[in-house]
Amino acid sequence: MAFITRFAPSPTGLLHRGHAVSALTAWSAARAAGGRFLLRIEDTDFTRCRPEYETALIEDLAWLGLDWETPVRRQSDHRDAYDAALDRLRDLGVLYRCFRTRKELMALAGVAPHGDDPPDAQAFAGGPLEPDEEAGRLADGRPFAWRLSLAAARDRLGGFEHLTWTEETAGPGVRTARPEALGDMVLGRKDIGAGYVIASVVDDALQGVTHVVRGEDLIPATSIQRVLQALLDLPTPVYRHHPLLLGPDGKRYAKRDGSVTIMALREAGVTPQELRAELGFE
Template sequence: MVFTTRFAPSPTGRLHRGHAFSALTAWQAAHDAGGRFLLRIEDTDFTRCRPEFETAVFEDLTWLGLDWETPVRRQSDHRADYDAALRQLGDMGVLYRCFRTRKERLALAGVAPHADDPADAGAFGGGPHAPHDEADRLARGEAFAWRLSLNRARDRLGGFDHLDWLEETASPGRHTARPETLGDMVLGRKDIGAGYVIATVIDDAAQGVTHVIRGDDLIAVTSIQRVLQALLNLPTPVYRHHPLLLGPDGKRFAKRDGAVTLAEIRAAGVSPAALRAELGF
């Protein structure tokens, strides 16, 4: 089996140092193993992704000195595959429609509506609606999300204790799935279909990814993805979750916080070699 890994950015903004660190970590691992490095564009959310940001991904990574296999897989080209998986899960009876707003979900969780939601207001479900409530909301044409019912998934799989994966970086060893830490996670929405969480496991299987190398902020979601792999009879890769790159203020680099972009670094006259050295490569 050939070592295969990927870097999978979402084209919702320009890449920054944190992206460069993650991409270089995966690229270096593939080269050290004599394996394959893939670039994947995760653009399932067409409401936020933009073509110019995808073009910028190629420009930034090429400037950084990375190379990858072609053609590049774009999730927007494979929506039918993800929606088919979503329907398969629906046929299993492990999904339910959730019409609750962010404010309603936080209220159910006992959190003030103005509080930060660590799971981006997407994980807590509150369980299925009463049948008459769901019927009324459907009749009104309200927007809804498809959530994975952990209770139903647990029943179908005979529990979660036998679901595990090999972690090679963060707390190395076998990790057992604990999906209840995130609750009934959103897998799709009425307006955009299947989302990132399900698309990623479909893509990794389709592309023969043997090692998932990504930031340790995604450790928790690995449990949900391990459940999906079991439900959909997909292989489980080895995982390497690396620490996030932090800025001088001790916070992670983030698009929404206006992190300095690779384009800005390039325009300031910094060479690719200098940035690679700064990042430890």
């Protein structure tokens, strides 16, 4: 069996040590298996992605000693494929329009509006509006998001119990999808079209990815992706979820926390060999 994996960062900020662990883990797995390593730029959200961050992340990865196949796939170049998948889901009757604002979602989740957690990360199962109310909001030009209706998807698929995937690292074995933990996730928006959740699933299939290697914080997202794979008749890769790198405070590194970036380490004179050794990649 061929081994094809990828590292798929979003250019919304600078890479940090946690990103380096994920990239090195996937790259090392591909080399050990005599397989292929792909770099994919997940830049579907043009409101947050910046070209300077894409340039920086490519420089950082090359500095770390990674190499990858070219050309690099940029999701912003393939919006039609993702919007087609969103259209298919809409035709299947498993999407609905959600008009709630960020403030409303935060209030429902009991989170302060200035908090760090985005509303999409909160379990949500509000369901569609009544037809007359929805028509009124559309007529008023209200912005909306397309959410996956887990209830409709469950009916369409005959339940989720038969949706499984093979997990090779984080509690290895066969896992069963439990998408309820994330609720009715946003899959697209009126202004930007299909989002990264759909784009990632579509790209993994188009690029023939056999193994998804990434941090264990994304295990819950695998359940949603498994549902989308079933709805869109796409293959299911093998998954490897590695432990997260934690900072001195015991929390995982994150862009929003101002974690020490790879660029800053480079500018401070740290060598690639030193960082790789520090992260456990001799």
